[in-house]
Amino acid sequence: xxxxxxxxxxxxxxxxLLPFISSVQSDLNYSSLALLPTDRLSQVFEVLLKLxxxxxxxxxxxxxxxxxRPAKAVERIGRGAQTVILFDSSTSMDTPYSGNSKGGAxxxxxxxxxxxxxxxxxxxxxxxxxxxxxxxxxxxFAFSRNPIPIMPLNNNQEVIQAAIKAGTYERGLGTTxxxxxxxxxxxxxxxxxxxxxxxxxxxSDGAAKLxxxxxxxxxxxxxxxRVTLYWxxxxxxxxxxxxxxxxxxLAKDIAPEQAVNQYFSELDTxxxxxxxxxxxxxxxxxxEVNKLQKLPIRxxxxxxxxxxxxxxxxxxxxxxxxxxxxxxxEIRSWH
Amino acid sequence: MSWxxxxxxxxxxxxxxxxxxxxxxxxxxxxxxxxxxxxxxxISQSMNVMDARKKEPFxxxxxxxxxxxxxxxxxxxxxxxxxxxLFTGHRALLLTTPVETCKNQHDxxxxxxxxxxxxxxxxxxxxxxxxxxxxxxxxxxxxxxxMVFFTDGHEAPPVNPNLLPVFQGKKGKIKGIIVxxxxxxxxxxxxxxxxxxxxxxxxxxxxxxxxxxxxxKNKRDGVKPLRGTExxxxxxxxYLIDLADKTGLMYHRxxxxxxxxxxxxxKSLSNPKAIQTDIRWLMALLSLLLFxxxxxxxxxxxxxxxxxEQKSA
Numbered sequence: 001x002x003x004x005x006x007x008x009x010x011x012x013x014x015x016x017l018l019p020f021i022s023s024v025q026s027d028l029n030y031s032s033l034a035l036l037p038t039d040r041l042s043q044v045f046e047v048l049l050k051l052x053x054x055x056x057x058x059x060x061x062x063x064x065x066x067x068x069r070p071a072k073a074v075e076r077i078g079r080g081a082q083t084v085i086l087f088d089s090s091t092s093m094d095t096p097y098s099g100n101s102k103g104g105a106x107x108x109x110x111x112x113x114x115x116x117x118x119x120x121x122x123x124x125x126x127x128x129x130x131x132x133x134x135x136x137x138x139x140x141f142a143f144s145r146n147p148i149p150i151m152p153l154n155n156n157q158e159v160i161q162a163a164i165k166a167g168t169y170e171r172g173l174g175t176t177x178x179x180x181x182x183x184x185x186x187x188x189x190x191x192x193x194x195x196x197x198x199x200x201x202x203x204s205d206g207a208a209k210l211x212x213x214x215x216x217x218x219x220x221x222x223x224x225x226r227v228t229l230y231w232x233x234x235x236x237x238x239x240x241x242x243x244x245x246x247x248x249x250l251a252k253d254i255a256p257e258q259a260v261n262q263y264f265s266e267l268d269t270x271x272x273x274x275x276x277x278x279x280x281x282x283x284x285x286x287x288e289v290n291k292l293q294k295l296p297i298r299x300x301x302x303x304x305x306x307x308x309x310x311x312x313x314x315x316x317x318x319x320x321x322x323x324x325x326x327x328x329x330e331i332r333s334w335h
Numbered sequence: 336m337s338w339x340x341x342x343x344x345x346x347x348x349x350x351x352x353x354x355x356x357x358x359x360x361x362x363x364x365x366x367x368x369x370x371x372x373x374x375x376x377x378i379s380q381s382m383n384v385m386d387a388r389k390k391e392p393f394x395x396x397x398x399x400x401x402x403x404x405x406x407x408x409x410x411x412x413x414x415x416x417x418x419x420x421l422f423t424g425h426r427a428l429l430l431t432t433p434v435e436t437c438k439n440q441h442d443x444x445x446x447x448x449x450x451x452x453x454x455x456x457x458x459x460x461x462x463x464x465x466x467x468x469x470x471x472x473x474x475x476x477x478x479x480x481x482m483v484f485f486t487d488g489h490e491a492p493p494v495n496p497n498l499l500p501v502f503q504g505k506k507g508k509i510k511g512i513i514v515x516x517x518x519x520x521x522x523x524x525x526x527x528x529x530x531x532x533x534x535x536x537x538x539x540x541x542x543x544x545x546x547x548x549x550x551x552k553n554k555r556d557g558v559k560p561l562r563g564t565e566x567x568x569x570x571x572x573x574y575l576i577d578l579a580d581k582t583g584l585m586y587h588r589x590x591x592x593x594x595x596x597x598x599x600x601x602k603s604l605s606n607p608k609a610i611q612t613d614i615r616w617l618m619a620l621l622s623l624l625l626f627x628x629x630x631x632x633x634x635x636x637x638x639x640x641x642x643x644e645q646k647s648a
Contacts, residue, residue, distance in 0.1 A: 018627060060622065061623070063615075063616075150431070320347065327344060
C-alpha cells in the first residue's frame, strides 16, 4: 500500500521523542512554586503540544524519506482492439519499395541504407497507425526462419514505437517462415480471456509459400481465437501485386503473394489486405479498426507511482503553524 | 519583549517559510550520471546449459542473463535508457530502441521475459563477428549507446585461430561490457525439439569440431573428420577477455546479480545529463533542523541563564 523511497532516512525517526525529553517553553521566575495552583488544563495543553511536535517531526521525516504509493496495475475498460503486429523480418523486406521515388530505388542493385526499403516504409506507416490508436493494446512479434516474440499486449506508446522503429536500423535476417510466424502470433491468444476484438496485423511482402498442413492450422487457430487478419502489403519494385492477371502456375513462382492472398481471402474469418501503395491505406486501416471497436475492451493500465510526500509536508506545515501560534501566546512574564 | 526579539519565534517562522517553499516544487539542475544501454542476448543453443549458477537452483545461461537484466532495471538511475537485442548467427537483431527505464520498467521487463532461444535465425554462433556487428549497430542507433553483450563465448563452428575475424571499427569508440555467463567445467549442451521438449544432449557426432577452413582442407587431403569436445560447453572466458581487449569493451563475469548492477553503474560508461532534481527534501530537512535545534538550544540557554544568575547572586 505504502512504500518508502529512501528507507535509511527513517533512522531519524527517534527524533520524534525529543519534545518529550526536552522543552522549548521558557521558564518563568516566580517567588515560590508552592504558591502556584496545579492547573489540569495547562498540563493537558502541554502534553498536547508535545504530541503535536512529535507528529510534526514524524511527518517531515516521512516526507523526506519519500513516502509514496507504488505503481500498480489496474484493469480498465475502454473501446479499442487487441492487435498483434507481426513483422516479416526477412531479407526480402530490404528491397526498395515500389511506391518509392527516391533515386536509390532506381538502380538495379541498390546499396542498403541509400534508399527506403519495404521494411522501413512499413514500419513508418505502422508507427503512425499505432499513434492514432491510443486506446488499443499492441503486442509485437516478428519472424524470419523462426518466430520472434518481442513484446506482449500493452498500451505503452513509447515502447511500442521503440519496437517498431528498432527494425529500421539494419537489414533483415534471412529466410521467411510466414506460417510459423502466424501460428506463433495466433497461439499467443491461447488461454487468454477474450477481452476485445482481436486483430493480427501482418506486415509482409508475402514472398512466402504456405503448405497445406500449415494452412489448416492457421485456419483453425484464426477461427478458435476469433481473430481478424489484416495484411499490410508491401509491393516490391519488380513485383506484380495481387491483381496482375497472370497464369496461376506462373504466379506460384513469380508472384507468391497472389497465392497467399488467395488463401487468406477464402478464409471464413474476416480478412482484409491494405496495400501500402495506396496513400489511403493508412486511413482505411484505421477506419476498419474503428468498425471493430463495438466490443468494449478490458486492458491493464499501470497507475504510476504516487508521491505522498506533499501530504506529509502539508501536515507538517499545519502543525508547525499551530505550534508557532502556541509559542507566540506563551506567557513570558507575570509582570 | 516583542516577538521578533525572540530567536525561537524567528526560527519557527523561518521553518514555516522553508516548509512552505516545498509547495513551489523547487528544482535544481544537476549533472547526473545516466546511461544508455542496449542489452544483447546470445540465444544460441549453448546458452541453454544449466550451469549459470554454481549452487542450486540451477538455471540456464540465457535465463540467468535475463534475470540479471530484469533485476538491473530498478537499480539504474532514472533518465537511463535501455534497448534490447538478440544475437545468434553472426549478427544482432534490435528488438527495441532505448527507452527510459524508470517510466517503462514494467514493459521492458516483459520484453526481456519474452526472449526465447527458439527465435534463432541461424544455427551457427559466431561470437566475434556478432560482437563486431553489434558494435556497428550501436553506432547506427546513437554513438552514446553502450553495449552489454551476454554470452558464453562458445563459437560454433569453432574459429581458426589464424583466421580470426578482424575488428574494423575504432577500438573504444563504442563502449560497453561483454558479460560472460556460464561455468568453468565442460558440460553437455541440451538438445530440444521445436516445441521445447528436451531430446537429450548434443553428441560429439552432431557438431563440427574444427573451423570450416580446416575442415574443407582435411576433406581434400582425405583426413578423417576430427572428434573433439565442441559438443561440450563452458564459459570461454579467456576468449571473451581477448575480444573485449580488441574492441575496447570491458569484461564482466556474471556471478551475482548485485555485482552486475554495480558494474553497469561504472562512471566511464555514463553519459552526464542535466537532470532537474527535486530539492523539496532539502527545504524540509532544513526546516526540521531548525525545529530540532529549538529543543537543543533551550537547555543550553537555561543553563547559561542560571549560571548568570548564580554569578550575580
